[in-house]
Amino acid sequence: MNSTSARNNTPVTGLELRRVFIRLNGRVLVDIDTIITPGEIVTLMGPSGSGKSSLLAYICGTLPVGGTAGFDVSGQVVLNGRGLDGLAPQDRHVGILFQDDLLFPHLSVGGNLAFALPSIVRGRLERRTRIEDALESAGLGGFADRDPATLSGGQRARVALMRVLLSEPGALLLDEPFSKLDTELRDQIRTFVFEQARLRGLPTLMVTHDPDDGAAAGGRIVNPV
Numbered sequence: 001m002n003s004t005s006a007r008n009n010t011p012v013t014g015l016e017l018r019r020v021f022i023r024l025n026g027r028v029l030v031d032i033d034t035i036i037t038p039g040e041i042v043t044l045m046g047p048s049g050s051g052k053s054s055l056l057a058y059i060c061g062t063l064p065v066g067g068t069a070g071f072d073v074s075g076q077v078v079l080n081g082r083g084l085d086g087l088a089p090q091d092r093h094v095g096i097l098f099q100d101d102l103l104f105p106h107l108s109v110g111g112n113l114a115f116a117l118p119s120i121v122r123g124r125l126e127r128r129t130r131i132e133d134a135l136e137s138a139g140l141g142g143f144a145d146r147d148p149a150t151l152s153g154g155q156r157a158r159v160a161l162m163r164v165l166l167s168e169p170g171a172l173l174l175d176e177p178f179s180k181l182d183t184e185l186r187d188q189i190r191t192f193v194f195e196q197a198r199l200r201g202l203p204t205l206m207v208t209h210d211p212d213d214g215a216a217a218g219g220r221i222v223n224p225v
């Protein structure tokens, strides 16, 4: 399924959430219809249990749908003109950053990043160069052989972001990725994440409880319903 602008027939770029409804046991958790444009950061705010993470899971293709305890969903998710519904999570090209950095403890920093590189990037040298460039741009030049356990919280957060970006996503989802960082670090990492999202023109949807995150993003603030 393709998405085109009615006016000039050019593909719509960005992340479109078309009349997305998510219900759980008859309760409407999400009712949203919006387009997040390239480089735009939209903040999704709402109380605990209001369906924010469920919406992100739906976009990623990991929401358990149907069955006795499942969610009931309708609508469409379209990324840069390509419909995502029905695609496996790994085929959607949507990157997500969570509250926990989820770095693999048994791999080096470089090993963690290598894991994310698209398989089309072949050749040891090319892979190594991409990893080193990513670390350099995160202010972590020379960290490839480090054990993640020896990194600070801020360094780990930067590696986690680079791991997502190396997978070359078409959109970025942020599920409260700053909430476990202390205030000063939180400001730094938040600024870095937003800079990278804008630099790469990624439509970005950020879930948060914290109004400061929304203010720092400086964009639209939406609610699940």
Ligand SMILES: Nc1ncnc2c1ncn2[C@@H]1O[C@H](COP(=O)(O)OP(=O)(O)OP(=O)(O)O)[C@@H](O)[C@H]1O
Residues within 6 Å of the ligand: 024, 029, 046, 047, 048, 049, 050, 051, 052, 053, 054, 055, 064, 069, 070
């Ligand atoms: N796998 C699941 N199976 C059944 N119910 C679920 C599942 N995941 C979440 N829920 C329920 O769906 C509702 C929405 O949860 P969700 O995690 O999307 O909310 P949230 O707004 O992200 O909450 P929080 O801010 O606390 O993370 C809650 O009532 C939750 O208990």
